[in-house]
Amino acid sequence: MSSVATAPSPLSRLLSFWPIVTLVALATSTFLLLLPVYNIVGLSFSGQEGGAGIFENYIMFFSEPYYYRSLINSFIVSISAMVLALLIGVPAAYIVSRYDIVGRSLIKTAVVLTFVSPPFIGSYSWVVLLGRKGVLSQMFADVGISLPSIYGAPGIIFVFTLQFFPFVFLLVSSGLKSIDQSVEDAARNLGSGEGRTFFTVIAPLLLPSITTGALLVFIASFTDLGTPIILGERFRVLPVLIYGEFVNDFGGRPVLASTLAVLLLIVTTGALLLQRRLAARFSYATSAIRPLTLQSPGPLKRFLASVFIYGLVLLALLPMINIVISAFLKSNGPVLVAKFTLANFDKVWRMADGPLLNTVMFTTIATAMCAIMGTMIAYIIARRSGRISALLDTVVMFSYAVPGIVLGVGLVVTYHNPPLALTGTPLILILAYFIRRLPFSVRSSVSSLQQLSRDTEEASINLGAGPGRTFLKITVPLLSMAILSGALLTWSNTIRELSATLVLQSGSTTTISVEIFNEVANGNFGTASALGMTLIVLTFLPLLLLFTFLGKNEEALV
Amino acid sequence: MTTSVSIDNVSKEFSGTTAVDSVSIEIGQGEFFTLLGSSGCGKTTLLRIIAGFLPQTRGDIRFGDKIINNVPAHQRNTGMVFQNYAIFPHLSVFENVAYGLKVRGRSRGDIDREVRQMLDLVRLGHLSHRLPRELSGGQQQRVVLARAMVIKPDVLLMDEPLSNLDTEMRLHLRSEIRALQQQFGVTTIYVTHDQEEALLISDRVAVMSTGKVVQLGPPREIYLQPSTLFVASFIGDNNLLPAMVEETRPDGSLLARLPGGQALIAHAVPGQKLSHGEACTVSLRPQDVDLKQGGPGGLEGVLEDIQFLGNTIKMYFSLGEGKPVVVTLPGRHDVTIPTVGSKCTLHPSAHAVTAFEGVVSQ
Numbered sequence A: 001m002s003s004v005a006t007a008p009s010p011l012s013r014l015l016s017f018w019p020i021v022t023l024v025a026l027a028t029s030t031f032l033l034l035l036p037v038y039n040i041v042g043l044s045f046s047g048q049e050g051g052a053g054i055f056e057n058y059i060m061f062f063s064e065p066y067y068y069r070s071l072i073n074s075f076i077v078s079i080s081a082m083v084l085a086l087l088i089g090v091p092a093a094y095i096v097s098r099y100d101i102v103g104r105s106l107i108k109t110a111v112v113l114t115f116v117s118p119p120f121i122g123s124y125s126w127v128v129l130l131g132r133k134g135v136l137s138q139m140f141a142d143v144g145i146s147l148p149s150i151y152g153a154p155g156i157i158f159v160f161t162l163q164f165f166p167f168v169f170l171l172v173s174s175g176l177k178s179i180d181q182s183v184e185d186a187a188r189n190l191g192s193g194e195g196r197t198f199f200t201v202i203a204p205l206l207l208p209s210i211t212t213g214a215l216l217v218f219i220a221s222f223t224d225l226g227t228p229i230i231l232g233e234r235f236r237v238l239p240v241l242i243y244g245e246f247v248n249d250f251g252g253r254p255v256l257a258s259t260l261a262v263l264l265l266i267v268t269t270g271a272l273l274l275q276r277r278l279a280a281r282f283s284y285a286t287s288a289i290r291p292l293t294l295q296s297p298g299p300l301k302r303f304l305a306s307v308f309i310y311g312l313v314l315l316a317l318l319p320m321i322n323i324v325i326s327a328f329l330k331s332n333g334p335v336l337v338a339k340f341t342l343a344n345f346d347k348v349w350r351m352a353d354g355p356l357l358n359t360v361m362f363t364t365i366a367t368a369m370c371a372i373m374g375t376m377i378a379y380i381i382a383r384r385s386g387r388i389s390a391l392l393d394t395v396v397m398f399s400y401a402v403p404g405i406v407l408g409v410g411l412v413v414t415y416h417n418p419p420l421a422l423t424g425t426p427l428i429l430i431l432a433y434f435i436r437r438l439p440f441s442v443r444s445s446v447s448s449l450q451q452l453s454r455d456t457e458e459a460s461i462n463l464g465a466g467p468g469r470t471f472l473k474i475t476v477p478l479l480s481m482a483i484l485s486g487a488l489l490t491w492s493n494t495i496r497e498l499s500a501t502l503v504l505q506s507g508s509t510t511t512i513s514v515e516i517f518n519e520v521a522n523g524n525f526g527t528a529s530a531l532g533m534t535l536i537v538l539t540f541l542p543l544l545l546l547f548t549f550l551g552k553n554e555e556a557l558v
Numbered sequence B: 001m002t003t004s005v006s007i008d009n010v011s012k013e014f015s016g017t018t019a020v021d022s023v024s025i026e027i028g029q030g031e032f033f034t035l036l037g038s039s040g041c042g043k044t045t046l047l048r049i050i051a052g053f054l055p056q057t058r059g060d061i062r063f064g065d066k067i068i069n070n071v072p073a074h075q076r077n078t079g080m081v082f083q084n085y086a087i088f089p090h091l092s093v094f095e096n097v098a099y100g101l102k103v104r105g106r107s108r109g110d111i112d113r114e115v116r117q118m119l120d121l122v123r124l125g126h127l128s129h130r131l132p133r134e135l136s137g138g139q140q141q142r143v144v145l146a147r148a149m150v151i152k153p154d155v156l157l158m159d160e161p162l163s164n165l166d167t168e169m170r171l172h173l174r175s176e177i178r179a180l181q182q183q184f185g186v187t188t189i190y191v192t193h194d195q196e197e198a199l200l201i202s203d204r205v206a207v208m209s210t211g212k213v214v215q216l217g218p219p220r221e222i223y224l225q226p227s228t229l230f231v232a233s234f235i236g237d238n239n240l241l242p243a244m245v246e247e248t249r250p251d252g253s254l255l256a257r258l259p260g261g262q263a264l265i266a267h268a269v270p271g272q273k274l275s276h277g278e279a280c281t282v283s284l285r286p287q288d289v290d291l292k293q294g295g296p297g298g299l300e301g302v303l304e305d306i307q308f309l310g311n312t313i314k315m316y317f318s319l320g321e322g323k324p325v326v327v328t329l330p331g332r333h334d335v336t337i338p339t340v341g342s343k344c345t346l347h348p349s350a351h352a353v354t355a356f357e358g359v360v361s362q
């Protein structure tokens, strides 16, 4: 006599917890990611008039200078920003990680702050400082110096570099942490000076961090929409063109927009694949028993390093300082008057039950969905090996590669018509945020699960708890820290989303980021600053929580 | 209710390797059964198949007379004790032990009573509100044991439960496990690579090697009558001497010639046919040798080294060629120990010398 249950039928095995979750995850990503992408690819190959060849749109793109110039422009600004970000990001990381200069952790916090502030706010802030009537331009003009223009390619490259060099800075910082002091000691012992040691020993070990950082800068620059709209003027990049084709007569030229979106997607996917290959190729899997130690540089070196790093941080923070100040200044359209006021925040207050509420609500719901679904997907990827789990892994990675504007266009094209007319509803925004930010939760939980022994979960199964119950009672509590930090990252990254939102919002579902964008477009810089400050606070608070209470490093951001 | 377990021709293949190879074992109700073998021989794999964590490639597992191949792990009602404790770190001692009962939907009163009883049995009653990280390794392992026992499992499965503990704790818990098992009468499958532990704790032992069961029997039989050269070398200290069959006799004994030129009488292991001129290996336990001066039928050796271990004295005798032969004597007050360099004659006791086919790789 035994109390063992009888064997269940194959059907009931298929209907058990994890197979159902897998199915839901696959269906969700199919409808929110693969189908939209499939549709824009399909549209891009459809002729605008019947009977035209399937490559018609692409032939048109590559023969019209107006169009193909934008692709070239995108490459110009992205590659330039990438190179510049490396040139300042790597030394900055080295200095902060190796030299005992004053205020190291403050510098890191400042870098994070510039990193998480929405790029388009920074751009407009630079216009106020360096634009034709800019504060700084006029100041310098008064003493006879004419500063270079902030508009066009140089301005975009300048802002991208300052905005995205933290990718390189943070990755290289964490790369430096995994190098053992003995490596450097050995090189120095063999007679190699500091510079030579860096280039021959340290830098090669940093290659995975450097290449990853560089490609992330490239992708971020290539897909950014806000900055080039504000600064580009006649210099147009690909995302701006997509946005233009899309909004100029609503839904009117989705075919062209789709064609441009596919080109954008090809570049970002290629860059991401390249990043994976390079990171794997250069990986030496070192781990530091005794990490690199802090050095006390000589007076000259210390002076130069300090000037460089403080100068950089100041420059990167300048637009934000400007925003904070002008948020409290009276404004007369685009001209700010040096008088203190809280009037700008009135507008923020009036938005409390509109865009502000929308922003917080959409972000919260999407973050919760990401946390729940992301943790389950992470479990499938980490614990249930097999083809389907590998497929899920790839799909999640792919959602990282799809730029916001591309996803936006794809979702509109897919869900514009009845019976699923979702564009303009809160739901479509929430779903877009969810699918775009899903990788944060997944990655956070996967890496935690890989360090967690399976035995604990098996012990629960063995004691009679089914897979669902075991997940809820054992896995989730053990992952709670990873889930929380994944959620905080998701929140910070979702709340400042602009490009997908611009395409998907309607008047009633507008968010703070869109409002800032509109205020900027209308030249109300005071209001834009007050809103911008609110948004920066909302973005930065969860990160502060993450660093102070969850003991995460700044490097967790990338 | 505890149950008998039958493992019927079970195999498990991972891509490329066969981790468990056609294993058949019948384990009786209430038996303490041990799987013994060196690292990587497939013990854990077999145990996990029984627990339902791995599907077998071939063969059947039965609890009683019911085939359970397709019963999912959480419905098999086995109690498993893991090597790394696998304690729930976020639950208190009490909640850890109560977990399985809660899953089974028992009333709070029942749970409270049974958990307390169980915790008292493993002498952890006073720690029931502690969190696992506030416990020692031995205490954690007792929590896990209590957690597995309290659900009254059909079969108790233990995967090297003592291997993470220090020697003293190990000896202590070993007898505690055996006592609990006897008290509950639960069918137990125990995995270890520690042969002493296996011999001491088990009713029967299966010695495994590269996925196969090479010998199965009570501890004494395994030790005294190893059926293969592998078992003879794996279980207990043994002298394994390469030799050549010089003469076979009708009574099953044979004369084995050692490389140094000396010969001794051995018995071929049952089931193996050794013929004249064949290379073989003779086994001789160190404690099965009497030391004398001269006498017929002995091996002449020179004492090379002595190791004093307290309760035993270990001596190394050179037979002229090959590895020295180890002989142990009890460390009694009245034992006389030859001096290093002296010549002695080694007389194996009757039936203590066994000859096996093949040669050990040194």
Ligand SMILES: Nc1ncnc2c1ncn2[C@@H]1O[C@H](COP(=O)(O)OP(=O)(O)OP(=O)(O)O)[C@@H](O)[C@H]1O
Pocket (backbone or CB within 6 Å): B014, B015, B017, B018, B019, B037, B038, B039, B040, B041, B042, B043, B044, B045, B046, B193
């Ligand atoms: N999931 C797996 N995939 C591939 N091979 C495996 C897997 N699990 C075990 N093996 C292989 O099967 C063989 C038996 O492994 P098993 O864990 O059962 O050994 P063991 O006897 O428990 O060893 P130990 O005493 O070291 O725990 C080993 O060769 C191992 O490499």
Ligand SMILES: [Mg+2]
Pocket (backbone or CB within 6 Å): B043, B044, B045, B159
């Ligand atoms: Mg094992």
